Amino acid sequence: MSVPYYQTEDRIPLPPTDADVLTTACDYCIVACGYKIYRWPVGTEGGPKASENALACDFPRAIMQGNWISPNMHNIVQHEGRDHHVVIVGDGDTEVVNVGGDHSIRGGTIAKKCYNPKTPTKDRLQTPLLRVNGELVPISWDQATDIFAGVSQHVIDKHGAHAWAQKRFSYQFFENTYALSKFAWVSVGTPATAEHDNPGHFSSTPGWRDIGFENFAASYEDYYLADTVVLSGADPYETKTILFNEWILKGAREKGNKLIFINPRKTTGPAFAESSGGMHLWINPGTDTLLHLGIARVVLESGWEDREWIDEFTNNKWESDSGFGQGVRNTPWQWRTTWGQFQCDGFEAYKEWVLSQKESELDYVSQMTGISVADIRKAAEMMAKPKADGSRTKTTIGIEKGTYWSNNYLNTASIGSLALLCGTGNRPGQMISRMGGHQRGGMTAGGYPRNWSPEKFAGRRRKGLDLDRWVEAGKVRFAWVVGTTWVNAMTGTTALFDKLSGQTVESEHQVRSTDVD
Helix, strand or coil: CCCCCCCCCCCCCCCCCCCCCEEECCCCCCCCCCCEEEEEECCCCCCHHHHHHCCCCCCCCCCCCCCCCCCCHHHEEEEEEEEEEEEEEEEECCCCCCHCCCCCCHHHHHHCCCCCCCHHHHHHCCCCEECCCCCCEEHHHHHHHHHHHHHHHHHHHHHCCHHEEHHHHHCCCCHHHHHHHHHHHHHHHHCCCCECCCCCCCCCCHHHHHHHCCCCCCHHHHHCCCECCCCCCCCCHHHCCCHHHHHHHHHHHHCCCEEEECCCCHHHHHHHHHHCCCEECCCCCCCCCHHHHHHHHHHHHCCCCCHHHHHCCCHHHHHCCCCCCCCCCCCCCCCCCCCCCCCCCCCHHHHHHHCHCCCCCCHHHHHHHCCCCHHHHHHHHHCCCCCCCCCCCCEEECCHHHHHHHCCHHHHHHHHHCCCCCCCCEEEEEEEEECCCCCCCCCCCCCCHHHHHECCCCCEEECCCCCHHHHCCCCCCEHHHHHHHHHHCCCCCCCHHHHHHHHCCCCCCCCCCCCCC
């Protein structure tokens, strides 16, 4: 009789008062909620009275009372050679981020990730695997290390460091990403590297880089302090539980903050926004830049721009040309464009340019985006119109991959410019920021070796190597892939898949033995 893959639990033991208590953070998403781990030997457990368990709570617990332990919060692990219970629950002592121990549903399953040979984690690899005659077979760590080093050295000696590639994650812990980048950039000396979500070392929000915005500038409190929160390319109601529940939702309920969602489909967040006085701009995919220009036109024609902010904190043409801040020219030679042809000569020139573009005319924007002219005007009013007492509306803008993973320069430059018109940027409740996806840990060892890249912009400035193109061109002879599924992460292109398959599982040069010699 087969054993079910998932075995249900109808009873969860309580940690005794002498259980080990550890703290950890969830590694699923960017929030990194705080959790407590209770660990104690199998065969002992706490009682239902508060004085009898480590949670210091009476059981059973009422609905929504907290400190309830679900089956997903419990597991059995090995510790010091013995079976131990572990219970991982939200840390009720946290005072920031996941205040009071609130957490996502996914974060509440951390305990199930712990290795247990009687659970689905039993399929976790225990040894390295080597493909021999088309089949993956276990080998020792010593063998794997010798093979890795030997093949790496052969490729570097025969084909050069550029033929040695590394595709790695930029999440988990910086101890990992620091060591990985140091190995590739310093020890091997290769520019043929890329993180999981990018074909090379390029900014995910290049328009913001030119403006001078930091990707993760906002604190969670900024989403609460704002009067209007614009959320584009993601629904944090469904994907960022703590950000939404503890900060955005709290602001809407306590302060009457208004939410504007810019998404091509109606999910739970947009539905909530509409029910609480906000908006859902149900946009046609690929037309974000036009929407930003349309809203900017309304702001400019209405005179709602934050002129004091613009005059004091944004660059004029001379400051950009001279290399202040990031700007479009932060080097003395040509970068993306010819000197003086990219930026405007101050705010008035920018205003004239926006108002002269067909792409900002509201009827055209409405036709292309699928959003009514009335809603475009309403969004502009909610974002930028001064209050009755003359004070500025505080607008915070959060974007994610639906905005910057397509047409990312124009989308990020246009929404960044719109933010500046609204006075948004680097002050409480008036921030523009990515909301984030996975947990961030991409700490690298020094700078990317751009000068070793064979690829260049027009002129003399080198740019980061596009690793996907480098592979497809047949330039890579060794690839170390760490913590990511390469093809799936890079939109699953057929050309990339075919090239990688041809050089590995379909190659005629297959390993025939585990004997390294």
